[in-house]
Amino acid sequence: MLAPQDPAKANGAILYDVNNRGNKLALRMFNDGGGNDPKSLSDFGNSFLLRHGFTIVWSGWDGELLPDGDRLRLAAPRAVSESGPITGPVRCEVVVDEPLTRTVINWANHGSYRPTERGVSEATLTVRERPGDERVLVPRDQWTLHVSEVSSDVPTQLPKLELELPAGIKPGWIYEIIYEAQDPLVMGAGFLAVRDLIAALKDGSGDGHPLLHAGKPFLTRAHGFGVSQSGRFLREFLYWGLNADEQGRKVFDGVIPHVAGGGLGSFNHRFAQPTRHGSQHDHHDYPPDRFPFAYEDQVDPLSGERDGILRRCRELNVLPIVLHTQSAAEYWTRAGSLPHTDPLGTRDANPPDNVRFYSFGGTQHGPSSYPPQKGNGQTLANPGDYRPFLRSLLLALDRHCRDGNPLPPSVVPKIANGTLVDWRQASTGFPAIPGVRYPEIIHEPLWLFRGPRWHTERIIDVQPPRVLGHYRVLAPKSDADGNDLGCLLPPEVAVPVATYTGWSLRREDVGATNELVSLVGSYIPFPVTDAEQKQTGDPRRSVQSRYGTHAEYVARFTAECQRLHAAGYLTAEDAERLPQVHAERVKVMFP
Incomplete structure (x- = not known):
């Protein structure tokens, strides 16, 4: 736990960072820092969370982890039966x-x-x-x-x-x-451990409370933040109605499930394996990618079941504000369209008033380093950075929960306006770029039969489960450069010198050639000059013809940052900082 030494400098809000496989990620996502044992100035990066007075809380919730340094773990209880080992x-x-x-x-x-x-x-x-x-x-x-x-x-x-x-x-x-x-472990105990910890910090009192001022807690709000696996943890936490504590009080005021895609988790069933999740190439048959996908109630056209992520929280009157944020990669490898469409991708969803969607176009699951490198893919990994958006959205969330200030409008591709379409190239309109292969496959969740006890007892009797059908996933439409439409674009994608995608194809030497690299995108630079464009036959305009000079590029980039700041998607600090960063990065493209 990290809290201001002087309670007067606290903003009154907990940021609970749901660890990912035992790892703390909030400092990386908000502070550009990181580490599981933050002590040095570099660990705290730009100190964003500290400067804004958040109290940062971590705790273990995952019982399958092996001992490893500073990773957080849960001593999950073992399930037992009167008749002997289960x-x-x-x-x-x-x-x-x-x-x-x-x-x-x-x-x-x-x-x-x-x-x-x-x-x-x-x-x-x-x-x-x-x-x-x-x-x-x-x-x-x-x-x-x-x-x-x-x-x-x-x-x-x-x-x-x-x-x-x-x-x-x-x-x-x-x-x-x-x-x-x-001897299965009761992995679902992790949900209760988180619920009870946050409830105690917000509403508890007594000598054991670590954060009291004048005998009372100085924390009045709590926000849950989770990345990928831990974002799915938050979605399933809400699904089971656990945002109500034992007294029926609201636990989290705001929740940011980040890059969770359409998934829940393998968190709350017999022999649960919390780290497992589906992607296009592997792990299709695990429980995370299952109905319901959306926050409002929907009818599953395959099973006939009616359900929604927020159904129990709505019935218990403990709805939090939900900011569902995701990268472009979630559309390709994590069924990212399903939270905001119906299960067969025929119409847009109708999310409740407490839910916002922010799809960060032209980004991958976690930003790659710069300059970008090749990993297991055929193209350079995607360095498009959505973290400045997260900073501004967190502040907006806390202002909304504290004072009722309006949240920035959702930005998400939609079926209705033609920006969310069938994922195949003929529909997305992705250009034919020399030397670049377009995906011939996408991750679509399966409707599975796991045995007769799954729905009533959460016990899997059939392994592997039987495939009964599949849900339909869509992807953002592309512009003439191959960049995403209908999304909230980082300024480097909005004022591009490259194509930034949410997909990357596996190289031959790592096997399963042309399958999708899980969670990774591509960075495909534009031709620098008109001569290079003509020589290569690249349909995308050159950097030279777009901007002319480095100064013109920087001016347009700066204007885009100011526009995003005025709309509430960038802080003033990032709107001033980012043009300086990218002015230096693109110099090589203006000979």
């Missing part, structure tokens, strides 16, 4: 990006459920190159499942499980292990 099927997908013979079956630094004796001997391993391919069984005598105990102060610590395949684990291929496990 057992059930567990499924783990493994995908690597380089040739290996041995690897963990969960993400690095994550534990896995302990297999039973029968679970080890009768476990199955299948392999396929792409998610829709037929599963090919690997004979049991050709691979080994290793179980390693882990030294930990957590009494319910999960062991580490590793797959060893002497014949080799191919990059990009999907390896799927299914085994009988025992």
Whole structure:
């Protein structure tokens, strides 16, 4: 917990940073800093959150993590039965990006459920190159499942499980292990731990309260912020109606589920694996990407079910203000259109008055470094930076919850105005850029049968689950340069020297060629001169023909920053700072 030493300098608001796999991310997203043990000035970056008087709170909520330095963990209770240990099927997908013979079956630094004796001997391993391919069984005598105990102060610590395949684990291929496990953890206890902590800080009193002034809490508001996995945590926290504490009081006044896409989580069912989430290439069959996707009540045309993320909170009268923020990458690998359309993508959603959407066009899940580099993709990663938007939106959220000041209008592509369309190139209008391949696939959530006890008891009996259908995902339409329409564009995308996309295709050497690199976008520079454009046949205008001089570029960039500031999407500080940063970055494009 970080709080002002002088309560008079506090703004009265908690910013609860839901950790992502044990990692603190708010300092990276708001302060351009970071680290799990922030102590140095560099860890606090621009000190944005501190200068504005927020009290920053972290706590553990994830029970599957292995001990690792300063990462936050939860000692989740073990589920028990009067008849003996609880057992059930567990499924783990493994995908690597380089040739290996041995690897963990969960993400690095994550534990896995302990297999039973029968679970080890009768476990199955299948392999396929792409998610829709037929599963090919690997004979049991050709691979080994290793179980390693882990030294930990957590009494319910999960062991580490590793797959060893002497014949080799191919990059990009999907390896799927299914085994009988025992002793599931009550992962949903993480929701209650967060709820009760924030409720105590806001409304508690007594000698044990760490933040009292004159015997009373000086914190009157609380906002939840989560990135990716932790953004999905917040969506599911709301879904279960846990924004009401044990006395029925509202816990979070505002919530920012950032880059959560259309997902919930694998957080609150038997043998839950919180780190798992679907993407285009792998992990399709896990629970995170399931109906409901939208905040208002909708009818699922596949199952006939009626539900909405905020249904329980509405019934309990504990609705928070929700700012749903996402990058362009969520449309491609995290079903990002489904929170603001119907489940089949035929019409725009009708979100309630307490919900705003801000889609940051031309950005990826987390901004890449600059100058951009190639990762597993065929193109440079996308450095488009949405973090200045987050700073302004957080301040707007707190002003709204404190004083009722209006929030900036939602900015999101829509079916109604033609800016949210079928994702194929013929519909998006993405230009034919020499040397750049357009995606031939997108991530679309599946409607799955997980067994007869899933809906009533949240128990999965069928592994892998049976596919019954799929939901339809849309993507933003492109302008003539391949940049997104209908979105809130960072100034470097609005005044571009490149095409910034929310997708990137896998290289041949990392396997699954031309599948989508999960959560990564592309940066495709414009031709610098008219001569270069003519020589390459690039349909996009050159930097030279667009701006003429470096000074003209900077002037237009500055004007865009001022426009965004006037509309409430940039702070005055960022509106002044960003032109200086980008003026230096683009000098090389003005010879």
